[in-house]
Amino acid sequence: MSLLPSEFVRCVHLSKKARSGDSEISILSDVSLSIKRGETVAILGASGSGKTTLLTLLGGLDIPTTGEIYLNGQQLNVLNEEQRAAIRAQNIGFIFQSFQLLPTLTALENVMLPFEIQYISHKIAKAEATEWLKQVGLGKRLHHYPSQLSGGEQQRVGIARAFITRPKIILADEMTGNLDTHTGQLVMDVMFSLNQSHLTTLVLVTHDEHLASKCQSRYMLSEGILQTC
Numbered sequence: 001m002s003l004l005p006s007e008f009v010r011c012v013h014l015s016k017k018a019r020s021g022d023s024e025i026s027i028l029s030d031v032s033l034s035i036k037r038g039e040t041v042a043i044l045g046a047s048g049s050g051k052t053t054l055l056t057l058l059g060g061l062d063i064p065t066t067g068e069i070y071l072n073g074q075q076l077n078v079l080n081e082e083q084r085a086a087i088r089a090q091n092i093g094f095i096f097q098s099f100q101l102l103p104t105l106t107a108l109e110n111v112m113l114p115f116e117i118q119y120i121s122h123k124i125a126k127a128e129a130t131e132w133l134k135q136v137g138l139g140k141r142l143h144h145y146p147s148q149l150s151g152g153e154q155q156r157v158g159i160a161r162a163f164i165t166r167p168k169i170i171l172a173d174e175m176t177g178n179l180d181t182h183t184g185q186l187v188m189d190v191m192f193s194l195n196q197s198h199l200t201t202l203v204l205v206t207h208d209e210h211l212a213s214k215c216q217s218r219y220m221l222s223e224g225i226l227q228t229c
């Protein structure tokens with residue numbers, strides 16, 4: 001099976017099962033999904049419905065029990081961890097609910113990290129990270145440590161870190177879940193603005209229907225079953 005030219009992601013009959021003691025539980029059942037290049041997609045669903053699990057599979061952080069996943073023309077589920085890591089580095093930016101910044105690094109160093117891991121020169125990494133932090137409104141917070149930043153500022157560092165590699169797709173898991181409504185709104189405005197100017201494909205996991213309404217496509221996960229909504 002191959003992807004259509006306009007298609008960036010395709011999931012075909014995905015299932016994910018996990019062992020729990022003696023029994024096997026089904027986390028995702030027969031999930032099929034197609035995402036076009038540049039499309040913005042929201043995935044809604046109650047706690048425990050399988051949202052993070054699906055995002056983990058889309059990002060190649062794990063492989064499905066059965067089914068196929070294609071991302072940018074490559075079939076992720078047949079690749080080993082090292083091969084999937086290379087695809088992640090080339091294609092994907094992750095944004096997490098809990099920001100996942102390294103506490104011992106400054107905002108600038110946190111944003112430089114994806115470049116440092118790819119052995120891109122320190123000078124280029126520093127210049128690019130500075131530019132991305134300016135773009136998210138943190139030009140005056142470059143040398144602050146995460147503990148010296150507000151929640152909204154920490155998530156804007158997280159956004160800059162996700163975008164610095166110019167990923168083709170952003171996978172965001174409840175990225176405003178730890179923020180108050182007003183701050184969450186500001187952070188999402190920054191994210192959508194960068195997303196639009198860089199034509200990035202976006203998959204947004206959220207409990208927030210208002211946020212989901214800003215995406216072009218919406219899906220609901222319910223006990224591991226995905227439906228459009």
Ligand SMILES: Nc1ncnc2c1ncn2[C@@H]1O[C@H](COP(=O)(O)OP(=O)(O)OP(=O)(O)O)[C@@H](O)[C@H]1O
Nearest residue numbers: 018019020027045046047048049050051052053054
């Ligand atoms: N490795 C695992 N082993 C066993 N069960 C798991 C595993 N990973 C996830 N689960 C279970 O699968 C279900 C879906 O988990 P998942 O984290 O995807 O939910 P979620 O929709 O992201 O929930 P939340 O909104 O609370 O973040 C949960 O019931 C969870 O307990």
Ligand SMILES: [Mg+2]
Nearest residue numbers: 051052053173
């Ligand atoms: Mg989750």
